Amino acid sequence: MKNKIVLLLICVLLACGCSNYRELDELAIITAIAIDKSGDEYELSFLIANSPKAQTSSKEGEATTTVFSGKGKTLTEAANSVDSKCPKTLYYGHINAAIISEEIAREGFLEIADWLLRSPETRKQFYLMQAKDTEAKDILKIVEPLEATPSQSISSLIESNINSQSITTTISYSPFIEKVLEKGYDPILPSISISGKVKKGSSETNLEKTEPAGYLKLDDTAIFREDKFVGYVGRTDSQSINILNDSVSEIKIDFKYDDNDVVFTSDNIKTTITNESFNHFKVKVKGSGFVSEVNGKIALEDPSVVKKLEKKLEATLDKQLNKTLDKLQNEYKSDVVGFGNRLYGTYPKRWDKIENQWNDEYYPKLKVEISSDLAIESSGSLNRTIEEVRS
Amino acid sequence: MKKINKSVSSVIKQIKNLYGNSGDLNTRVININGTCVGVLFMESSSGPGDISDRIIKSTYFVTDGDVYNNLYNHLKNNIFNAQVLTTNNFDDFSYYLSSGFTIIVVDGVSEAIVMETRAELDRGVTESTSEPILRGPKDSFTESHAKNLGLVRKRIKDPNLWFDEVKVGRRTETRVSIAYLNGVADKKTVNDIKKILDDIDIDGILDSGNIKEYLLQDKSVFPQILSTERPDLVCQSILNGKIALIVENTPFVLILPNVFVDFMHTSEDQYQKPLNISFTRMLKVMALIVTLFTPAIYIAITTFDQTAVPDKLLISLAVQRSGVPFPTFFEIILLMIIFEILREGDIRSPSNMGTSMSIVGALVLGQAAVDAGIVSPIAVIVIAITSICSLIFNDVDFMNGIRAWRFIFILAATFFGLIGLVAAGIVWLLKLSSLDSFGVPFMAPFSPLIKSSQKDAVVRYPLPKIFKRPLYLNNVDEIKQGGINEK
Numbered sequence: 001m002k003n004k005i006v007l008l009l010i011c012v013l014l015a016c017g018c019s020n021y022r023e024l025d026e027l028a029i030i031t032a033i034a035i036d037k038s039g040d041e042y043e044l045s046f047l048i049a050n051s052p053k054a055q056t057s058s059k060e061g062e063a064t065t066t067v068f069s070g071k072g073k074t075l076t077e078a079a080n081s082v083d084s085k086c087p088k089t090l091y092y093g094h095i096n097a098a099i100i101s102e103e104i105a106r107e108g109f110l111e112i113a114d115w116l117l118r119s120p121e122t123r124k125q126f127y128l129m130q131a132k133d134t135e136a137k138d139i140l141k142i143v144e145p146l147e148a149t150p151s152q153s154i155s156s157l158i159e160s161n162i163n164s165q166s167i168t169t170t171i172s173y174s175p176f177i178e179k180v181l182e183k184g185y186d187p188i189l190p191s192i193s194i195s196g197k198v199k200k201g202s203s204e205t206n207l208e209k210t211e212p213a214g215y216l217k218l219d220d221t222a223i224f225r226e227d228k229f230v231g232y233v234g235r236t237d238s239q240s241i242n243i244l245n246d247s248v249s250e251i252k253i254d255f256k257y258d259d260n261d262v263v264f265t266s267d268n269i270k271t272t273i274t275n276e277s278f279n280h281f282k283v284k285v286k287g288s289g290f291v292s293e294v295n296g297k298i299a300l301e302d303p304s305v306v307k308k309l310e311k312k313l314e315a316t317l318d319k320q321l322n323k324t325l326d327k328l329q330n331e332y333k334s335d336v337v338g339f340g341n342r343l344y345g346t347y348p349k350r351w352d353k354i355e356n357q358w359n360d361e362y363y364p365k366l367k368v369e370i371s372s373d374l375a376i377e378s379s380g381s382l383n384r385t386i387e388e389v390r391s
Numbered sequence: 392m393k394k395i396n397k398s399v400s401s402v403i404k405q406i407k408n409l410y411g412n413s414g415d416l417n418t419r420v421i422n423i424n425g426t427c428v429g430v431l432f433m434e435s436s437s438g439p440g441d442i443s444d445r446i447i448k449s450t451y452f453v454t455d456g457d458v459y460n461n462l463y464n465h466l467k468n469n470i471f472n473a474q475v476l477t478t479n480n481f482d483d484f485s486y487y488l489s490s491g492f493t494i495i496v497v498d499g500v501s502e503a504i505v506m507e508t509r510a511e512l513d514r515g516v517t518e519s520t521s522e523p524i525l526r527g528p529k530d531s532f533t534e535s536h537a538k539n540l541g542l543v544r545k546r547i548k549d550p551n552l553w554f555d556e557v558k559v560g561r562r563t564e565t566r567v568s569i570a571y572l573n574g575v576a577d578k579k580t581v582n583d584i585k586k587i588l589d590d591i592d593i594d595g596i597l598d599s600g601n602i603k604e605y606l607l608q609d610k611s612v613f614p615q616i617l618s619t620e621r622p623d624l625v626c627q628s629i630l631n632g633k634i635a636l637i638v639e640n641t642p643f644v645l646i647l648p649n650v651f652v653d654f655m656h657t658s659e660d661q662y663q664k665p666l667n668i669s670f671t672r673m674l675k676v677m678a679l680i681v682t683l684f685t686p687a688i689y690i691a692i693t694t695f696d697q698t699a700v701p702d703k704l705l706i707s708l709a710v711q712r713s714g715v716p717f718p719t720f721f722e723i724i725l726l727m728i729i730f731e732i733l734r735e736g737d738i739r740s741p742s743n744m745g746t747s748m749s750i751v752g753a754l755v756l757g758q759a760a761v762d763a764g765i766v767s768p769i770a771v772i773v774i775a776i777t778s779i780c781s782l783i784f785n786d787v788d789f790m791n792g793i794r795a796w797r798f799i800f801i802l803a804a805t806f807f808g809l810i811g812l813v814a815a816g817i818v819w820l821l822k823l824s825s826l827d828s829f830g831v832p833f834m835a836p837f838s839p840l841i842k843s844s845q846k847d848a849v850v851r852y853p854l855p856k857i858f859k860r861p862l863y864l865n866n867v868d869e870i871k872q873g874g875i876n877e878k
Contacts, residue, residue, distance in 0.1 A: 020695060021694055022697075023694055023712070023718060023719060024694070024697065024708055024709045025715065027709060029705060031702065049706045049709075093698040094698070094702050094705055152702065
């Protein structure tokens with residue numbers, strides 16, 4: 001009996017044949033993909049991270065990247081055409097960024113969203129970006145300085161910006177799709193562009209120069225309506241959108257006080273949106289921070305001056321937010337803050353009736369009252385301004 | 392029982408026949424006032440010199456005429472020796488002779504005097520070589536049974552420290568002393584052990600390792616009996632209610648019953664600061680996990696579950712792997728076997744060859760193999776971590792048990808990836824939990840969970856806070872320290 005069980009076990013071991021066994025060195029690890037459209041066909045480009053440097057032994061552990069592209073009527077067809085060019089098995093498990101071209105964004109992203117979402121191997125948490133003023137595949141080709149593994153440059157560019165500035169946005173794949181599908185919500189995407197020359201930036205010599213010929217830059221924020229791209233907004237507007245979405249970690253607001261430039265920095269901005277009635281919202285921005293830059297003569301140690309500064313700061317922020325909201329409501333008709341979603345939550349029946357006209361008719365007429373309450377708690381490491389001390 | 396012949400010359404003849412005229416058998420016949428006295432001893436195992444001197448001396452200065460009429464009784468009472476026995480059984484002769492005793496037979500008496508004249512055939516009490524410690528008593532057991540018993544006895548002066556003696560082995564007649572605290576240790580376990588030892592019917596026992604196999608006949612690769620050459624560890628165990636088997640002619644004393652955590656403890660644990668020792672013990676638990684699972688996890692994540700690896704690490708691994716001609720599994724097994732051979736070779740080779748061995752090992756394994764592209768650098772790192780972590784345990788059997796399971800985990804990971812590894816890990820835990828030795832579950836005090844015994848398991852409480860002996864040992868007396876009710 002026992003022998004039979006052992007025999008059976010051996011058979012099981014041999015028969016299973018290591019179904020998903022694959023050696024690491026036979027994989028082409030894709031760390032980023034780019035989707036372009038040329039004519040009727042999709043062009044899919046993969047950034048493959050683990051091509052070892054030529055003429056070195058394996059111990060050095062250095063990798064260079066390679067970009068493979070392929071075309072096809074469907075994304076699968078395009079991927080297959082890449083597969084036939086690449087000497088290793090394509091491995092989708094470690095994609096950390098996907099870049100789509102403006103054209104695809106304009107035509108609607110949902111058409112191609114299925115492919116990546118359906119594959120069991122891919123992570124759904126990679127960053128999604130839109131290429132601005134360039135083809136998406138060119139983004140992959142840039143060899144970035146300052147990064148040990150070039151394949152990581154795109155995602156590290158995004159990650160470094162998340163915390164420090166709040167002037168761009170970051171979104172990963174599945175939250176983006178969720179936002180598209182959610183009622184009364186329109187998504188935004190960060191856009192990425194190339195500064196300098198693509199040709200030179202994509203060669204290895206880019207690394208050897210003190211001033212690289214081409215590098216990647218996080219650019220304007222792309223505003224979507226449903227899954228279709230409608231336009232870009234600049235840094236200030238992106239910042240406003242982030243404030244409205246209550247997704248800022250650190251923020252810098254510059255404003256003028258008596259012709260002097262003052263920069264206010266805060267890391268605890270909190271935004272609450274309350275629904276007053278069906279077409280009336282109140283937005284409250286609260287936070288405290290410090291003065292991080294003063295160019296001029298302001299008596300910062302005087303409490304009454306600080307009070308005035310706060311007033312001015314609040315007025316500046318209110319104005320900035322209102323301006324952005326106006327742009328979103330009237331120019332793009334894109335509800336990226338999700339007012340519609342809040343209405344859907346509180347008035348589900350009335351929402352059902354107006355759902356189809358929301359973006360075009362009701363959203364632009366929506367009354368949004370913005371009030372901010374900001375406190376300047378300290379003036380950084382300096383008590384007085386340098387100008388003041390000099391005089 | 393065979394009676395002793397009354398004639399000295401025929402007794403000598405019998406003995407000579409028994410030993411086949413072995414050269415080291417010394418038989419001397421002394422004629423004292425017309426009575427023949429035979430002195431028998433083994434030159435090889437007895438102390439030299441004054442054996443026969445003592446007999447003559449003990450009769451020489453006596454002028455009383457009666458002495459010569461009752462020579463036997465006189466000798467018995469006057470021999471200058473601490474240990475003088477008598478026997479009337481001829482069968483005992485060979486045991487006494489081989490043990491180094493001197494036998495005196497007197498014409499016309501069917502009894503013999505046995506006198507202790509053992510030679511010092513051991514190396515004296517030295518420092519322990521297999522279990523070195525930084526702080527604590529440095530002495531270790533030796534090959535001398537009496538010395539070994541003495542090393543324990545001088546530490547525990549309570550008369551309740553009992554040594555039950557059993558002789559094992561038809562030909563070797565090895566003395567085995569079962570040492571325990573009467574009134575503390577579980578009497579049933581003592582009797583069980585005694586019964587097992589009595590039932591052994593083998594020609595010879597040469598080391599306590601032989602006895603180990605009779606005590607627990609399970610198929611587990613993990614040892615359940617601790618063997619140590621540290622008297623202080625033996626005394627700690629005895630005080631805790633455990634039982635020690637001190638076997639003649641070996642410095643390794645067996646301690647039982649044992650649980651899994653005992654193999655992570657050293658005697659030194661009790662002599663250092665409890666907080667630091669708790670940290671050290673946690674390190675050991677970590678090392679155990681690392682040494683068991685690292686190669687298997689490496690295989691699983693590089694050949695099946697690449698998704699579980701962070702991006703940068705995966706790319707680095709992939710680049711290192713490229714150009715290596717062998718599958719990962721083969722690479723790991725190759726390195727592990729080479730390391731095991733190296734380790735075995737290092738133990739066996741004389742110490743002056745050890746250096747050349749390690750140089751060759753380090754160069755061949757570490758540098759040249761990577762440079763030649765036979766193995767990847769990360770595989771060398773994996774094996775290095777694994778082997779270093781396995782060296783933290785000083786019980787050889789335990790180390791080898793870990794090694795066996797490591798191979799099982801590697802196989803599971805090779806065929807089924809992380810899922811197989813987890814499954815094998817569960818099987819491992821089940822196997823361990825199902826073991827017990829003399830009624831003590833091997834995984835105690837964790838399974839079953841005994842709260843009060845956690846005080847000296849993975850963490851160690853300060854000694855003044857440990858009031859009870861380990862509860863899982865079924866001790867008769869559980870109180871280790873007074874004052875349990877006051878605090």
